[in-house]
Amino acid sequence: MLFTKNKPIDEILDSLDGEKNIFLLACNGCAEACGTGGQQGLDTTKAELEKAGKNVTAACLVDFLCNKLLVTTRLSREMETITKSDSILVLTCGVGVQAVSKVINKVVHPADDTVSLGGLQGLWPAEERCQACGQCALDYTGGICPVTTCAKGLLNGPCGGAQNGKCEVDPEKDCGWQLIYDRLKKLGRLENLAKLRTPRDHSKMLPSQELRKTSFYDVEQATES
């Protein structure tokens, strides 16, 4: 179970700045159970976006957004709407956001922060990884995680050690920042790279007291359902 929390609506609206037509996409798996995705997440977020003057072009539910096969199949029926939308706002974990970004050539914004991996890293273990940092940066990096794809977890750009697009640590591993750069360039969002990212707040990786008492964190110790 990947435990997610809704990003504050102000942060989401900030990431949607300058965009009018938003395609909403929610996961019906872990995020549904956490109350951050599913039908409930879609309804709440749709209302918030419309209140803020956005046009929600579609509100679409997929069982497991970490499963790229499911995502591709489901979204292929929505391509016309997606093409007309400015971006996709995704209500899911870090793996789900990266999976959507991988299969659709569209700007993707995360609506949630992933705070606990709970023993399972996505239901479709492919290359996308989430470290449950609790401060999802996928919005700024074009849906490719700098924390897990960069060997140094750098937030402000490449270290300068990459050679031929490969990491200084492993010549067979892609440089995460090369992937991010290529992706942002393709999306026409290179200006994202110029934004200063402040240091991570590592305290967000500590599970909260409330979370530890729930079955989302520890089935045996849970005092609340």
Add this chain to the structure above:
Amino acid sequence: MKLIERFKQAGFAITCEAGPPKGIELNKLIDELEPLREKVDAFNVTDLQSSVLRVGSMATCRLLKERGLEPVMQLTCRDRNRLALQSDVLSAATLGIENLLCLTGDHPTLGDHPQAMPVFDLDSVQLLAAVKGLMNGKDMAGNDLEGKSPDFCLGAAVNPGADPLEPQIIKMQKKVNAGAQFFQTQAVYEVDKFADFCEKVSDLNVPVMAGLVLIKSPAMARFMNENVAGIHVPDEIIDELAAVPKEKRVLKSLQISARLIKQLKNLCQGIHIMSLGWERHVPALLEMAAL
């Protein structure tokens, strides 16, 4: 003396890298640097270069300072979290160190302790911003420092040979915004490519020092070409060095470097020499380059 003063006064600065030894005897290093006393503006002391354990940059900088040699302290994000980094920055200030070069640092797996935990709590941009904050009397948590604030000349690094170059330049701009006052580059051997880079970053209005690694042998040049990001020693240079007998290699190597310096110095605001154990040859090189 802050290096920025040198750029302001002379418009040009020369620095030489100083690699602390793996051990506690620094006399040999200092003896080798001594002949450069009047020839270079500062000595750039590495911080566990290539992730190999050595004596620290801060202690070495202080020892240089005590002998009247001006140090630039390199500080990487590889081994310390933000508490240790900020503390070391304050410590450096109390020891009279005035120049700081803020770097990301190589990954530990490249060095002699590949099992070490890679820290990278901050990146180079965030480190520059943190030091700038301390200079303004605040730590990263926003707490006030007691008494006088530290004051540094802040440097940063850029790799003009990186491909693609664009994200390097975007990050360079972020470093300037965060407080970087000068840049030193990865080793440069392709003058035209470097000229193109200088042109691209000219609107940043920040002094750039061209890096130069003294090529000791054709094998070393080939090794760098294969293993060091952004370094490309052209075949002509390798062939030129390979064409002379071994006993004339040092002279030829210095001639090649002197020629490069003459070509590079009009494009930028300084030269940073990475002599890698050839500190003793640097005075002759500077003479040949008419610096």
